[in-house]
Amino acid sequence: MEISQVPEVPPGVPGFALGRMLGRGGSATVWLARENRTGRNFALKCFHPGKGGPAGGEPLTEEAVRREIRILSVLDHQHLVKAHDAVRFPGQPEGGTALVMDYAPGGSLAGLVASRGKLSVGETVTVLTPIAQALGYLHGKGFTHADVSPGNVLFTGQGKPLLSDVGIARMLGDPGCAAASGTPGFVDPSPVDAVRGLQPERDVYSTAALGWFCLTGQAPPRTAGRPPLPLLVPDVPRELAAALEAGLNEDRGHPGPLYGGRAVRDAAGRSGGVDG
Known part of the structure; x- marks a missing residue:
């Protein structure tokens, strides 16, 4: 979700005092919000009524938002945004949902990469x-x-990484999500299997693209x-480079993407990644 350059007035949400905008996407705007009762800060994701869902699906009705809550309610991992x-x-013809x-x-x-290169x-x-x-937890x-x-x-x-927008997650093999979209440059360019729907190896591609982006400052x-990663980043460990390149392999007849899912995780750990 990108930060908007256009000033926008925050909506009035009962029970919360809204501050600055944290980001804006096609289906929602996220605001920093302080809960009046507890004084605790939250991120308030205010959906735009009538817009398509985050993965290009059904319009964002209250039921669609409740579906997002149901998905998130069954997921509990220290590196997922809760x-x-x-x-x-109020403020919309039929009210809004956050x-x-x-x-x-x-x-x-x-x-971070924009500021650091x-x-x-x-x-x-x-x-x-x-x-x-x-x-790995989501796929499981x-x-x-x-x-x-x-x-x-x-x-x-404290610098702990968290994966957000988990509410756009879809069930593995759901053919109704075969046309789902993502962020340009990080979406697996291989055709989606309309029978299987979204496959976990598509997330593997995106994760490998994320690693490439971190190391080079650009989407792959x-x-x-695509040149070999060690030519661009000479100090990258051989195992990590191989794992990222395997995850980015677009040939679905090759075991690279599935291998990459394991290898990205294992090679990162062996290269000095945090544990948990």
């Missing part, structure tokens, strides 16, 4: 390892994320025009 409640607010989520004050990976190998591993762990629960991208990797005040080019 959602706590959905609240209604999702109350944990606030990650450390900003996004997109913002690129990250070191050690910093990259420290990002990739928890995100790979969170995705029968979900794919569908938009693993720099704007959806957030940091706590397509396979045919």
Whole structure:
């Protein structure tokens, strides 16, 4: 989710005092909000009525938002942003709905790389390892994320990486989500299997693209025009480079993407990633 350059007046949400805008996407705007009762800061994701869902699906009705809450309510991992409640607010023809989520004050990976240009190998591993762990957890629960991208990797005040927008997750093999979209440059370019729907290896591609982005400051080019990673980042460990390149392999007849899912996680750990 990107930060908007256009000033916008925050909506009035009962029980919360809204501050600055944290980001804006096609389906929702996220605000920093302080809960009046507790004084605790949250991120309030206010959905735009009538817009398509985050993965290009059904319009964002209250039921669609409640579905997001139901998805998040069954997921509990230390590297996933948690959602706590959905609240209604006035100001729209039929009222609006907002999702109350944990606030990650450390900003996004997109913002970090924009300010730094690129990250070191050690910093990259420290990002990739928890995100790979969170995705392994999601896949084990029968979900794919569908938009693993720099704007959806957030940091706590202590620098702990969190995967956000988990509510766009879809059930593995759901053919109704075969046309799901994501963030350009981080979406697996291989055709979606309309029978199987979203496959976990598509998240693997996005995770490998995330690693490439951290190390180079750019989204990876397509396979045919992509130079070997060690030519761009000479100090990248051989195992990590091989894992990222395997995850980015677009040939579905090759075991690279599935191998990459294990290898990204394992190679990152061996390269000095954080544990948990």
